[in-house]
Amino acid sequence: MDSLKELFKVGCGPSSSHTMGPERAAKRFKAETEEAASYRVELYGSLAATGKGHLTDWIIEETLKPKKTEIVWMPEFIHEYHTNGMKFFALDEAGNTIKDWLVFSVGGGTIKELTDKRSGAGQCYNLTKMDDIMVWCKENNKELWEYVEYCEGPEIWDHLKLILETMNAAVDRGIRKDGVLPGKLRYRRRAKEIYDKIDKKRNYLVITKKIFAYALAVSEENSSAGTIVTAPTCGAAGVIPGLLRALIEEYELDETTSLRALAVAGLIGNLIKENATISGAEGGCQAEIGAACSMASGMAVYILGGTTEQIEYAAEMGMEHHLGMTCDPVGGYVQIPCIERNAIVAVRSLNTADYALSTDGEHTISFDQVVVTMKETGIDMCSAYKETSTGGLAKYYEKFFKESDGISYGMYAAFGMFEGFSA
DSSP states (O other): OOGGGGTTTTESSIIIIIIIIIHHHHHHHHOOOOOSSSSEEEHHHHHSSSTTTHHHHHHHHHHHTSEEEEHHHHHHHOOOOOOSSSEEEEETTTSSEEEEEEEEEETEEEETTTTTTSSOOOOOOOOOOOHHHHHHHHHOOOHHHHHHHHOOOTTTTHHHHHHHHHHHHHHHHHOOOOOBOTTTTBBBHHHHHHHHTOOOSSSHHHHHHHHHHHHHHHHHHHHHTOEESSOSSSSSTTTTHHHHHHEEEEEHHHHHHHHHHHHHHHHHHHHHHHHHOOOHHHGGGGGGGHHHHHHHHHHHHTTTTOOHHHHHHHHHHHHTTTTTOOOGGGOOOOOOTTTHHHHHHHHHHHHHHHHHHOOSOOOOOOOOHHHHHHHHHHHHHHHHGGGSSSSSSGGHHHHHTTTTSOOOOOHHHHHHTTTTTOO
């Protein structure tokens, strides 16, 4: 498995697969083709189907500036390696190809080439199954976060500290803003409204509303191209920071506990990424919000003092009860149903943790088994429900967007977006 540094990344929304991945690819290709007079980029599959709403073309053009870039949309072409494919062409003055590069945005902002393995042991973690990791922990009298430190080295804590700070900063920004989000949906921000109504007396409703507000804050920041953390993706970026921030305040957690909780969440997410997918274009929203719920549920059990077995149970339930969830963003925007879904699932993650803690951790279906099931479900799922905006909720709003060629970047600029991009 990869390092957690490849799972928890700092970047700008609205999409890790459709914005962050293409940005990284464009930066790399630009550095290798400084002699180019112009560029052409072909976008395939889901990258083409929802690229406008996800700002894929905008970030590629911005990254390759000052050279002119032509974007070619090819949603009908699905590469067998991954649906989020793109091919860069560096052109000379006469329009002849100097160099081309086929690359894939496979989820969470990670990019891979055809020669790269999609998964495999030995990259950073030698164990790639939760069952095996739990055996290691038992034999060595260690906890899950200690396995992360064992594989990553002590330097992982500096990275997780940056991740925690970035998550909290996104919450702080989001709960201070009101108005509407950019885009034709005119989606109204709600984080500040909910936060301002919180009665500060401690009770279940207070922590629930805090989780709602904090998860919404991050998701709204993501949708408006703010700086967030892939956890494990941009589309599901509000779940973990929303729940973690509320638990930090409720239980007055110290930094060490918070970082160890993130390590536990990251390990769970890494196992899902390794053995299935975290790409909505490949597995539907079960791969994004389901993965986030699994991560957050296990994280919460750790914070609340649960055993390794209870953490595994919570992580299994978090995924199990999102199997088959569709990814059908209305208009291609990461707004409906994405934003509300983050808030609801952040609270659901705490409920899942509570349930696991009410048991001894014994259960029938293992985490490893449910991850494989999620992968198989994603393969079987109709493409209309895998981030193409051609089915589900998105289908019923198709007419609303027919008058436009896509998103208005001028509208985003008017809202002061993109300050976080460093193209």
